[in-house]
Amino acid sequence: MSEKLQKQKANVVTPPQIQEVNRSLYDFKDAEHAAYKTDAGLTEDIVRQISKEKHDPAWMLEFRLKALQIYSRAAMPGWGPKLDVLHMEDIVTYVRPDTPMRGKWSEVPADIKNTFERLGIPDAERKSLAGVGAQYDSEVVYHNVRQEVAAQGVVYTDMESALNGPYAELVKSHFMKLVPPTDHKFAALHGAVWSGGSFVYVPAGVHVDIPLQSYFRLNAAGAGQFEHTLIILEPGSYLHFIEGCSAPKYNVANLHAGCVELYVGEGARLRYSTIENWSKNMYNLNTKRALVAKDGIMEWVSGSFGSHTSFLYPMTILKGERARMDFTGITFAGAGQELDTGAKVVHAAPKTSSHISTKSLAKDGGVCAYRSEVTILPQAAGSKAAVACDSLMLDNHSRSDTIPAMDIRTDDADVGHEAKIGRISDSAIFYLMSRGISEEEARSLIVSGFAEPIAKELPLEYAVEMNNLIKLEMENKQGQAGEGTR
Amino acid sequence: MATLLQVQDLHASVDGKEILQGLNLEIKAGETHVLMGPNGAGKSTLMNVVMGNPEYKVESGSVCFNGEEITHAKTDVRAKKGIFMSFQTPEEVPGVLLEDFLRLSKSTVSGKPQRIFGFKKELQHTMAELQMDAAYANRYLNVGFSGGEKKKTEILQMLTLQPKLAMLDETDSGLDVDAVKIVSEGIRKFKNADNALLIITHNAKILEDLQVDFVHVLAGGKIIKTGGPELIDEIGKYGFHSLEAGEARE
Numbered sequence A: 001m002s003e004k005l006q007k008q009k010a011n012v013v014t015p016p017q018i019q020e021v022n023r024s025l026y027d028f029k030d031a032e033h034a035a036y037k038t039d040a041g042l043t044e045d046i047v048r049q050i051s052k053e054k055h056d057p058a059w060m061l062e063f064r065l066k067a068l069q070i071y072s073r074a075a076m077p078g079w080g081p082k083l084d085v086l087h088m089e090d091i092v093t094y095v096r097p098d099t100p101m102r103g104k105w106s107e108v109p110a111d112i113k114n115t116f117e118r119l120g121i122p123d124a125e126r127k128s129l130a131g132v133g134a135q136y137d138s139e140v141v142y143h144n145v146r147q148e149v150a151a152q153g154v155v156y157t158d159m160e161s162a163l164n165g166p167y168a169e170l171v172k173s174h175f176m177k178l179v180p181p182t183d184h185k186f187a188a189l190h191g192a193v194w195s196g197g198s199f200v201y202v203p204a205g206v207h208v209d210i211p212l213q214s215y216f217r218l219n220a221a222g223a224g225q226f227e228h229t230l231i232i233l234e235p236g237s238y239l240h241f242i243e244g245c246s247a248p249k250y251n252v253a254n255l256h257a258g259c260v261e262l263y264v265g266e267g268a269r270l271r272y273s274t275i276e277n278w279s280k281n282m283y284n285l286n287t288k289r290a291l292v293a294k295d296g297i298m299e300w301v302s303g304s305f306g307s308h309t310s311f312l313y314p315m316t317i318l319k320g321e322r323a324r325m326d327f328t329g330i331t332f333a334g335a336g337q338e339l340d341t342g343a344k345v346v347h348a349a350p351k352t353s354s355h356i357s358t359k360s361l362a363k364d365g366g367v368c369a370y371r372s373e374v375t376i377l378p379q380a381a382g383s384k385a386a387v388a389c390d391s392l393m394l395d396n397h398s399r400s401d402t403i404p405a406m407d408i409r410t411d412d413a414d415v416g417h418e419a420k421i422g423r424i425s426d427s428a429i430f431y432l433m434s435r436g437i438s439e440e441e442a443r444s445l446i447v448s449g450f451a452e453p454i455a456k457e458l459p460l461e462y463a464v465e466m467n468n469l470i471k472l473e474m475e476n477k478q479g480q481a482g483e484g485t486r
Numbered sequence B: 001m002a003t004l005l006q007v008q009d010l011h012a013s014v015d016g017k018e019i020l021q022g023l024n025l026e027i028k029a030g031e032t033h034v035l036m037g038p039n040g041a042g043k044s045t046l047m048n049v050v051m052g053n054p055e056y057k058v059e060s061g062s063v064c065f066n067g068e069e070i071t072h073a074k075t076d077v078r079a080k081k082g083i084f085m086s087f088q089t090p091e092e093v094p095g096v097l098l099e100d101f102l103r104l105s106k107s108t109v110s111g112k113p114q115r116i117f118g119f120k121k122e123l124q125h126t127m128a129e130l131q132m133d134a135a136y137a138n139r140y141l142n143v144g145f146s147g148g149e150k151k152k153t154e155i156l157q158m159l160t161l162q163p164k165l166a167m168l169d170e171t172d173s174g175l176d177v178d179a180v181k182i183v184s185e186g187i188r189k190f191k192n193a194d195n196a197l198l199i200i201t202h203n204a205k206i207l208e209d210l211q212v213d214f215v216h217v218l219a220g221g222k223i224i225k226t227g228g229p230e231l232i233d234e235i236g237k238y239g240f241h242s243l244e245a246g247e248a249r250e
Helices: A003-013 A044-053 A058-073 A110-118 A121-126 A147-151 A159-164 A168-174 A185-193 A426-433 A439-455 A460-480 B043-051 B075-081 B098-110 B116-129 B134-138 B147-161 B177-190 B230-249
Strands: A034-037 A095-097 A131-136 A139-145 A155-158 A198-202 A212-217 A228-233 A238-246 A254-256 A259-264 A269-277 A282-285 A287-292 A297-304 A309-312 A315-318 A324-333 A338-347 A353-362 A367-376 A383-393 A399-408 A413-423 B003-014 B017-028 B032-036 B056-065 B083-086 B165-169 B196-200 B214-219 B222-227
Touching: A044 A058, A044 A185, A058 A185, A147 A155, A155 A159, A159 A168, A159 A198, A159 A228, A168 A228, A185 A287, A198 A212, A198 A238, A228 A238, A228 A269, A238 A460, A259 A269, A259 A297, A269 A287, A269 A460, A287 A297, A287 A324, A297 A309, A297 A338, A315 A324, A315 A353, A324 A338, A324 A367, A324 A439, A324 A460, A338 A353, A338 A383, A353 A367, A353 A399, A353 A439, A367 A383, A367 A413, A383 A399, A383 A439, A399 A413, A426 A439, A426 B075, A439 A460, A439 B098, B003 B043, B003 B196, B017 B043, B017 B056, B017 B196, B017 B222, B032 B043, B032 B230, B043 B056, B043 B075, B043 B083, B043 B165, B043 B196, B075 B083, B075 B098, B083 B147, B098 B116, B098 B134, B098 B147, B116 B134, B116 B147, B116 B177, B147 B165, B147 B177, B165 B177, B214 B230, B222 B230
Parallel strands: A131 A212, A198 A228, A212 A238, A228 A259, A238 A269, A254 A282, A259 A287, A269 A297, A282 A309, A287 A315, A297 A324, A309 A338, A315 A338, A324 A353, A338 A367, A353 A383, A367 A399, A383 A413, B032 B196, B032 B214, B083 B165, B165 B196
Antiparallel strands: A034 A095, A131 A139, A155 A198, B003 B017, B003 B056, B214 B222
């Protein structure tokens, strides 16, 4: 190995100093449970190995190899946060826990179970959530769909089973059609090494009353996670899918390059909620995309709290007439974090409408960027698009950028954009304190209030989790607060 | 009667500009004091300094409450001791419901956790007295409230928190005649032998139902004249100018 390469390697194990907050609740790891680990670098052999291990159908192996070729040729993104600490040749792309699929909670090994318990999964289960497909490392280890949901004809399974099951053709005709490997380098990487994830199919007219929930988690140091989520809603159906993420802390750069593809049929409605709480050394480069047919509704609720660096812009293509999308998002960047988030929408049919509302918070030198792209194509006459983004900076050394792009190709469209950037006002703090509330509480109250429109959109336990996260982040601030003259 | 507030030789500045220049004031339990004076005389500054607004800097002098020195105490500490200020322009706090905020505030100030249903009932009762729509309890604090609604909300907070000293900074401005009447009635009900009021007003209407004990005229950062309620009429007729001129002659 050349000296230069060795140096690069050394760089990887000494990542930038990231100040950790009090997140001991989320930071715990178990002894590595890996039955099988690939070499650190990414080669055709590794991709073949992954494919073999996963019992891919032949077309999938081909797909992976093509994606690998695209990946090898594609350049790293030349915009957004820096990714130079990320050396793909050192990322262990595939780690599989040595547990086969489990249908019953009691059969899951104790320490894996322990990890989930500390993340509150069985609780959520008890609270009558429909099914839990919890991903541990790269493989689904626990999976359970409630009888009544299955009885409605709803398929909720892991991607591997879906690939080889009765819905194999459906998977094949939809897999990475919305996000092709040619989209960008990390989409190509995903195509080559994807592993795990969920498949959901809701038949026409079926209204799934209880949300389906999936929890993703990274455990092994240096492991990337490339889960694939594919959801297909037939006409007139309804589903709420919740994706929650939390990863333990590691001192090696971690990469998450998942992919979410959502197909919303005519008149169907899909709500997709996410709270991402990756540990603060994670590189989160997730790609999410939805295709919405006539009269369909796509609703995104997205909370980004963790990770070292995020690139996240869920995209919606309003393909059918009167299709609609609502995006509600919040991003909270603390010390050492650079979170580049936003949303994209393409109006490709008449009378489509979109509404993007985002909030971002930056503190302790954290950097938030709101980046959006609204495109209204010539055929989308009578469409409406509204964008509102609010940023709140909690101190003088944090940063918040707003980068909205709009490409409107018809005169017959109603487009609005408003952006507000502010700081917590001292007079608001004084006002609340004059009612007996302490300075820390007052700050926390203002921040929770700022985030409230998002919390309102989340199921209760997630809203509570989000509020707890905000409180944790705010408490961490206390050490530096109170330098006032009071 | 026990002295609640004792302000001694208070000098205070904002942005390096000295506003209060040796102010003395004593307020005892059971009393109602009115502060009058031209714009910029330092009336609001006095209230802000007593409440501990960090934008104002105390250069010298002292503020005592209930015999304890609070000149440099934090605002929330003062509130817990029983000092309240009704703001001229109350802050809007998005995302925080009026009821939730006030329950938290009441729990903190009283030191007793407030039960959700008991508190709600009490709040609804007080809101009815102030002829406020109960729906406001479930709106974000002051967000989108009209000027009049904001002022009523301030009085609602005062009635809920039951402070020992309530300082009302132009609570009647921006209110129509009927609303002044309602607010004034609320203040009258609040007042008892154990608490005290300090009121800034340009409008004698709000004082009609109240028994005013002292009227102070503030000019140039000090109290230049103190008298009884008759001073209100005098100022109404001749303005502050005659008093300021009078002081210059003395």
